[in-house]
Ligand SMILES: *[C@@H]1O[C@H](CO)[C@@H](O)[C@H](O)[C@H]1NC(C)=O
């Protein structure tokens with residue numbers, strides 16, 4: 001978090017001093033230059049520095065270019081450079097949690113071996129770009145920084161609920177293009193190579209190699225961060241521990257089952273409400289239903305976030321008889337007569353499944369179904385189900401699985417033909 005704030009401030013600093021050397025110093029590199037300056041890797045270190053691209057000033061860098069260069073490009077480039085040299089794939093966006101929800105003091109990363117590109121860093125860097133760009137376009141008198149930050153991290157800038165940190169990925173994606181980011185990352189690596197001999201790993205790298213690193217880093221950032229939903233991990237919403245022993249899923253799965261929560265009926269539009277909803281559903285599933293955990297794999301709020309339930313790796317309790325074959329994703333609300341927000345729909349229809357496919361968790365030919373297609377229930381509500389039928393991957397007919405390993409209890413259940421032992425919740 002503190003790290004994130006630093007990057008926001010850097011972004012704002014740059015905005016407040018347009019004459020800063022960082023802006024003038026960053027080489028104006030384009031993809032055309034990358035081709036034109038084909039380096040000779042066999043020449044060795046000294047010549048690498050001699051063949052820098054000139055600052056040819058074809059089109060002057062925009063504010064967003066400079067903001068990307070100062071907040072994001074350096075760490076993104078250096079982390080992927082290290083990855084390319086150690087043949088490892090840098091992990092992007094490692095999450096973490098505070099020790100307690102009220103009066104937090106210690107922040108612990110979920111993976112202590114995480115790269116520099118933690119979620120806190122990426123969020124802070126992106127916020128710096130978004131807010132810096134906003135300020136550069138806002139006429140005088142500009143809002144005070146503290147006012148702007150409290151709106152951005154609160155109900156929304158200028159009362160626009162879409163312009164708050166919750167939607168930073170969508171807003172950031174609208175602001176940046178992959179080719180511009182790749183140029184900035186490449187330019188920053190070239191600049192660091194020239195200016196800071198301390199970066200030993202930059203020595204003996206040709207510009208072409210650096211361009212390749214920049215392209216890889218940009219692709220990963222764009223596809224695995226900007227294009228994926230923000231998921232609050234369990235520790236963030238105050239999940240109680242699993243009761244009993246969870247069962248591992250065998251990935252990738254072939255199904256995505258869509259639910260509405262029905263209760264709670266109102267969509268949740270901020271973190272406080274969504275997190276409280278998660279805790280109350282978990283209590284109901286554990287205490288009343290006697291399940292090990294909240295049943296859903298993921299729950300989608302109307303606040304721009306997805307909340308981790310059982311997650312990608314553990315068998316859920318959402319679609320009786322089919323829990324080990326698919327992920328169960330619920331949108332908080334009652335969608336009998338009304339529809340979820342477009343942002344929540346987009347998450348379930350597009351970003352969550354496409355990112356799961358990219359990560360090898362969901363099969364590319366996955367089938368999307370409404371809960372009611374497999375279990376006698378109204379879920380996910382008439383309105384939402386009617387819409388689901390128009391979505392890509394929606395599958396109208398479900399082939400029953402070959403009747404094997406039918407347990408006693410499963411035969412009493414109406415629609416599903418077969419029940420693996422893990423699916424009885
Ligand atoms: C870039 O990514 C490709 C494909 O994942 C990989 O083969 C290559 O080694 C990477 N290059 C660098 C410089 O990281």
Ligand SMILES: *[C@@H]1O[C@H](CO)[C@@H](O)[C@H](O)[C@H]1NC(C)=O
Nearest residue numbers: 262263265334335336337338
């Ligand atoms: C859900 O919405 C339907 C249609 O508006 C309504 O009849 C029903 O009472 C609602 N259920 C809950 C739990 O709010």
